Amino acid sequence: MLLWPIALLYGFVIRIRNLLFNINVLKSERFSLPVISVGNITVGGTGKTPVTEYVIRLLKDDGKLALLSRGYKRESQGVIVAHGLSTAAEIGDEPKQILDKFPDVTVCVAEKRVDGICSLLAMEDRPDIIVLDDAYQHRYVNPGLNILVVDYHRPPWRDCMLPAGELREPMNGKKRADIILISKCPENMSADEQDKFVRRMKPSDMQGVYFSTIGYQKVRPVFEDALALDSEKLCDHSVLSVTGIANPVPFEDHIARLVGEMSVMRFPDHHLFNENDIEKIALRFSEISNENKWVLTTEKDAVRFRQVLPSSSNLRKCLYYIPIEIKVLSNQQEEFKDKIITYVKQNKRNR
Structure with missing residues (x-):
């Protein structure tokens, strides 16, 4: 309720702005x-x-x-x-x-x-x-x-x-x-x-x-040196979903339909991953006991991972993304x- 007066004021300002554009x-x-x-x-x-x-x-x-x-x-x-x-x-x-x-x-x-x-x-x-x-x-x-x-x-x-x-x-x-x-x-x-x-x-x-x-679309590797992964045979695999998007729920729901077990890590929208984040992801991934395990992320997050994940990181070999089209x-x-x-x-x- 405390936000309603601010919302009303913001709406008034936007209406005035749109009116000024409409009348040139x-x-x-x-x-x-x-x-x-x-x-x-x-x-x-x-x-x-x-x-x-x-x-x-x-x-x-x-x-x-x-x-x-x-x-x-x-x-x-x-x-x-x-x-x-x-x-x-x-x-x-x-x-x-x-x-x-x-x-x-x-x-x-x-x-x-x-x-x-x-x-x-x-x-x-x-x-x-x-x-x-x-x-x-x-x-x-x-x-x-x-x-x-x-x-x-x-x-x-x-x-x-x-x-x-x-x-x-x-x-x-x-x-x-x-x-x-x-x-x-x-x-x-x-x-x-x-x-x-x-x-x-x-x-x-x-x-x-x-x-x-x-x-x-089909699961794709974020890095060229990733291990081979058949995205059609994930039903007995474990996946760590890592996202930095506004609404990760549809992405996570899609993964849940593909895999046997899923863990989730969420970051803010457009999050620029840093060294501390990579360490947390690696630690969470290491806690998954299944030998058949992978990290799945969105295409947008994959762009940011490519910028920060060092060549020495073991995550490179098991990090994949899922492209989407409308x-x-x-x-x-x-x-x-x-x-x-x-x-x-x-x-x-x-x-």
Whole structure:
């Protein structure tokens, strides 16, 4: 109850800020190339990163593509265009993950997205398409296509403003979205349940609402010198789950379905693992008596482990991660793709 007055004040400030942008007192800048924003109105753990990767995977062969992110929790400041040796500490774990997975994509981080876009456009090999990661509230840029990601398990009508709840802005902020993607849905979500969800979201006639689920891929080693692991035969194995993400529960539930026994270690979201953390993980791992034992982590955490785990650590040989991708449900995938591709084709400029 003590947080409610602060939440009301915060909500009032955000409404005034949005109003000032809506009436052009505060200026949004639009650019003459396709700019796609992927974001949310809820803090942490909505599944935004796999959506960003989905868009990149969809468009990366249609021209020179750039990702622009704030680089949350990075130790640097200003505009940085990443290169092969950039670290998670320098550019942030999510940009580093995308840099590693998509080496042909230009990755840039900047607190001020307008400065970041201007820096990208000043490059000799400037991009044809820019994807903005986590920029829904960064209204100084007016993207041509706004994708709003909403967590199925945390619908905005059940939430309230920070700090009493998890909303970054009031639910009516969804009006700025061109596409509303409901993430982390049950794979067998019925048409009736989807209809009920849409009615509660109250989209406009111009907004497309789509439903997606998380697809867990095969287990992969974090380091090349890892021991061989058949991810199809884990039922009699023991696993230590180590995560530093906002909502590790779905990841842990997935592991629990694969293995015979699971222990859990949780760290804060975007946690930069240090030597003390590694010692604690190694100690916890050594306490597992099963000879068939492994450490499983998320793809985002794997990026940070690669930066800090020394070559002498025995954990390198038994540390694995599970990549994830989104899957659009109810035969909506082609429609979802087409909406993005059509926007790009209609707004792409000739070099």
